[in-house]
Amino acid sequence: MKELTVCCLQLPTLGMNATRLEFYLKNAHQRGVKIILIGEYVLNHFFKELVDMPKSMVKEQSEKHIKLLKAFALRYDIIFIAPIVKIRKDEYYKVIAKISPRSIIYYEQQILIPYTHWNEKKFFSNPIKKLIPPLSFMINGFKVMVMSGFELHFDPFWEYVTKKKVDIVLIPTSSTFGSHNRWREIIKTKAFLHGCYILRANRLGEYQDGDINWKFYGDSMLVDPEGEVEMMLEDRESMLIETIEKSKIIEHRKSWRFEQELKARE
Secondary structure, eight states: OOEEEEEEEEOOOOTTOOTTHHHHHHHHHHTTOOEEEEOTTSSSOOHHHHTTSOHHHHHHHHHHHHHHHHHHHHHHTOEEEEEEEEEETTEEEEEEEEEOSSOEEEEEOSSOOBOSSSBHHHHSOOOOOOOOOOEEEEETTEEEEEOOTGGGGOHHHHHHHHHTTOSEEEEEEOOOTTOHHHHHHHHHHHHHHHTOEEEEEEOEEEEEETTEEEEEEOOOEEEOTTSOEEEEOOSSSEEEEEEEEHHHHHHHHHHHOHHHHHHTTO
C-alpha cells in the first residue's frame, strides 16, 4: 500500500530569524516526513508591512530563507513548499517555491486578491495572462499539486486537479477576519468532489490597520477524499504530521465515479 507522510508548519512571520525551524524539522525527519508546507507570509512579512521596509531588506530576507531551506532539504531529504516574495527589476512578485534536495522551482501565483482593503494584485507585479496548470510533481507514487489560497476559489484550477489525477493539493494561506467556517467547508467540499487530499497551512500573527485588527488564526488542516478532517491545528504555533494513503483515494474515485461519468461524455 502506497503511503506518503506530509507535514505543515503553522507559524507567524519568521523575520530574519528562522533558527527555530530546525526544532520542527528534526521531529519531522524522525517521523518520515517527505513534504513540508509553510503558510503565506511566514518567510516574509505580510505584504502591507513590506511597504515600510527597504526592498534590499526584503530581498535579503527571501534569499536567506531560500538558502536555509535548501540546506535543510539536503540535510533531511525533504521537499519544502513555501510562499516567498521575489524582487526582480525593483518589482515585487508573489511566488511559491518548491525546494528539494536537487532543485528549486518557483510557481508565480496567477490570480491575486484584488479588493480595496487587500489589494495584492496592485502591490505585486505578477502578470495577468492566460491560466496555466499550477505547479505539480510526483513523489512516492503520489501526484502533488500546489496552488495559492486565493486560487482555490477558481474552478479552472480544480479542472487541472481532475485532469492530472492529483492525489493531494497543497494550499498555503493567510486567512483572517474570522473566516474559519467558510474555509473549512470549501476545503472539505473540494476534497470530496475531486477525490483528493487537501493540506492547508494557514499563518499566525496579527496586523494592525488603523482601527482594524487582522488576526491570522491558524486552523491548518488535512482533509481526506471523503471530505473528512483528519487533523486540524488550533490557533497556536504548531506542526501537523499525517500519513496519507493511496488506497483511500482509489476507493473514493471507484465509489463515486465522478471522473468516469465526465469521461463518457467527452
